[in-house]
Amino acid sequence: MRGAKVLVNTLKEQGAKLLFGIPGGANLAIYDELHESGLRHILTRHEGGAVHMADGFARVTGTPGICLGTSGPGATNMITGLGTAYLDSSPVICMTGQVSTKMMGNDAFQESDSFDMMIPVTKSNFKLRSPDDIPAVFTKAFAVATSGRFGPVAIDIPSDTVSSEFTGEACLPAQFAEHVPQVKGRIADAVAMLNSASRPVLLVGGGAKWAKCGESVVELAEMLGAPMVTTVMGKGAVPEDHPLSMGTTGMHGRRSSARIMEEADVVLAVATRFSDRTTGKTSDFIPKAGVIHIDIDNAELGKNVRNVIGLTGDCAVIVQTLKSMLRNSAGARSGWTARAIAMKSYCQCDFNILESPLKPQKVIHELSRLLPDNAILTTDVGQHQMFAAHFFEASGKRKFITSGGLGTMGFGLPAAMGAKVAEPGTKVVCLTGDGGFQMTFGEFATAVENNIPVFVVVINNGSLGMVRQFQKQFYNNHLFAVDYSKSPDFVKFAEAMGGAGVTVERESEVAEAIRAGLSSSVPFVADMRVDINEDCLPMTPPWTGRNGTIYGRCKWRDISDGEIANFGK
Amino acid sequence: MVKLRILASEEEGTLQRTIFEFSKRNIEIERLLYSHEGDHALLHITVKSDADAIKVLKPLRKIHGVIEVQNSGREEEAETGRNRMPMTPQEMLG
Numbered sequence A: 001m002r003g004a005k006v007l008v009n010t011l012k013e014q015g016a017k018l019l020f021g022i023p024g025g026a027n028l029a030i031y032d033e034l035h036e037s038g039l040r041h042i043l044t045r046h047e048g049g050a051v052h053m054a055d056g057f058a059r060v061t062g063t064p065g066i067c068l069g070t071s072g073p074g075a076t077n078m079i080t081g082l083g084t085a086y087l088d089s090s091p092v093i094c095m096t097g098q099v100s101t102k103m104m105g106n107d108a109f110q111e112s113d114s115f116d117m118m119i120p121v122t123k124s125n126f127k128l129r130s131p132d133d134i135p136a137v138f139t140k141a142f143a144v145a146t147s148g149r150f151g152p153v154a155i156d157i158p159s160d161t162v163s164s165e166f167t168g169e170a171c172l173p174a175q176f177a178e179h180v181p182q183v184k185g186r187i188a189d190a191v192a193m194l195n196s197a198s199r200p201v202l203l204v205g206g207g208a209k210w211a212k213c214g215e216s217v218v219e220l221a222e223m224l225g226a227p228m229v230t231t232v233m234g235k236g237a238v239p240e241d242h243p244l245s246m247g248t249t250g251m252h253g254r255r256s257s258a259r260i261m262e263e264a265d266v267v268l269a270v271a272t273r274f275s276d277r278t279t280g281k282t283s284d285f286i287p288k289a290g291v292i293h294i295d296i297d298n299a300e301l302g303k304n305v306r307n308v309i310g311l312t313g314d315c316a317v318i319v320q321t322l323k324s325m326l327r328n329s330a331g332a333r334s335g336w337t338a339r340a341i342a343m344k345s346y347c348q349c350d351f352n353i354l355e356s357p358l359k360p361q362k363v364i365h366e367l368s369r370l371l372p373d374n375a376i377l378t379t380d381v382g383q384h385q386m387f388a389a390h391f392f393e394a395s396g397k398r399k400f401i402t403s404g405g406l407g408t409m410g411f412g413l414p415a416a417m418g419a420k421v422a423e424p425g426t427k428v429v430c431l432t433g434d435g436g437f438q439m440t441f442g443e444f445a446t447a448v449e450n451n452i453p454v455f456v457v458v459i460n461n462g463s464l465g466m467v468r469q470f471q472k473q474f475y476n477n478h479l480f481a482v483d484y485s486k487s488p489d490f491v492k493f494a495e496a497m498g499g500a501g502v503t504v505e506r507e508s509e510v511a512e513a514i515r516a517g518l519s520s521s522v523p524f525v526a527d528m529r530v531d532i533n534e535d536c537l538p539m540t541p542p543w544t545g546r547n548g549t550i551y552g553r554c555k556w557r558d559i560s561d562g563e564i565a566n567f568g569k
Numbered sequence B: 001m002v003k004l005r006i007l008a009s010e011e012e013g014t015l016q017r018t019i020f021e022f023s024k025r026n027i028e029i030e031r032l033l034y035s036h037e038g039d040h041a042l043l044h045i046t047v048k049s050d051a052d053a054i055k056v057l058k059p060l061r062k063i064h065g066v067i068e069v070q071n072s073g074r075e076e077e078a079e080t081g082r083n084r085m086p087m088t089p090q091e092m093l094g
């Protein structure tokens, strides 16, 4: 049997049903086997799109998303997608063709040292040396990607390892089951600290989604009477319509979330890596609190926030354990809980802004109002992303998928497509910017061709808005190389690709456009022409700390100390 | 100077990944000794400070293929002079 056949069989044994990719000389033997394999293959327009789609698939299912590219440029095109998946701990399996083992090192046609290039953007990676290695290497790759802290794994596949005959032995998946970290740490101390806390807060990170422990986190918060704050990556882990849910914190987060953290005496951090976008200026970050940090990755404990009580292991298990050991003390903290709820309700500002030109907040407002309870929202990177992180309500079972770690423009559309393929029955909306959309909008053709009816909402400000905002605020308004004087007509573009779309210029048209997008049977673009001058605020630059917060329309700008003191009284 | 002792499998990529963990954190490798222990690769990597060693220790332990990482503590300057087969990462990799 050919190596390629063994490869395809091994993918199936690992549960693969579909993959995203582009063929080329070095991976043709694999494509030849895929031909009649029964595996669904989605032919993308760019290998970067294939990785983001696999990533989107993984983020929705919690199982590996698979992608395949050729050697050389195919492989180098996949680096950004891998880096994106790596920083957000997403289990992507990335296969790349390679020149044959006999040619390697000769600068053969389309040869690149993909293996070494991919080391820093993967959790682990492998290079096949012989067809006989295929079962073991692939089984190991899936095990590494989905054990402990998830992450992408790449496999470089020289063409002769798949075109020649396999003479080896099958391998037992159990042989490579990766080590599952045991729960370790000072649980009793953590319990004592939480029991005696007066003002506990839960900070929930993206790992809570991978661990699928959102429900237990909510129960824990209810037992403690503790408000829950999420990071951008954690958004959607707990329902944002829960009374104890405060929304996101961080650079563009809610002031109420930041404030409640400032007041906390104990912070229980669940599966967050305390990124600089979350903490801001570290001396301002949770200045009064003792910190209990739960993470599956021991290397995160003490990395960015020191002096923590660290608990390592599966967060779902740890949260359950804490629940079983804690006493229900919500009653004793009713004052604290009331204060948090009062702060949150103060923060529910009216962003149903009816001004002209159209404001991005209005679009987010209508998306929050009209999306189904289980919708998936993916975002790109920029102002629209931070507007969504702040204002979009990830209520009920809604999912929020974003490139929070690498901040990769062009992620939104292909990630939405991966999500839609994973859950065809769910409404999947990609919120993107005019800049980010144009980075990967070739994949819109892939969506049409493969009947993946995603709904793309372009917050079109004719600009690389977030960069423009930085130039305005921090570079003396020296606006340079940020405005697009001409962009394509995105509706004509969508139509030319075989999709549909609508241009929106007035606030009164927004809801109707969203309804049209949600009910479209083909991929759909709503081109929301918004005000180029509307900055994404509030914003707290990491170098200024909270005294340097730029408030914009945010109500906290004018609040008095007396009013703050009275919250919940 | 602080020396780390890293025992790893000889599987391809493990050594590169080990070195990258240092450059990723902008930690200079002062000295690098490579030898074998049984079927395994044994690396002794010297860095400037305790802080550097602490920063890189846990990430090294996470690498698939790394079996054990120990901080052998502060190393006496005289003990590991450059006459003991020094190898730069570039030499080792290529």
Ligand SMILES: Cc1ncc(C[n+]2csc(CCOP(=O)(O)OP(=O)(O)O)c2C)c(N)n1
Residues within 6 Å of the ligand: A380, A381, A382, A383, A384, A385, A407, A408, A409, A410, A432, A433, A434, A435, A436, A437, A459, A461, A463, A464, A465, A466, A467
């Ligand atoms: C691939 C990539 N290149 C550059 C950047 C830097 N960057 C961050 S936000 C941004 C502007 C994004 O513009 P757009 O997609 O129109 O979104 P907006 O901020 O206008 O909402 C840029 C260029 C990035 N994050 N990713």
Ligand SMILES: [Mg+2]
Residues within 6 Å of the ligand: A382, A433, A434, A435, A459, A460, A461, A462, A463, A464, A465
């Ligand atoms: Mg824009």
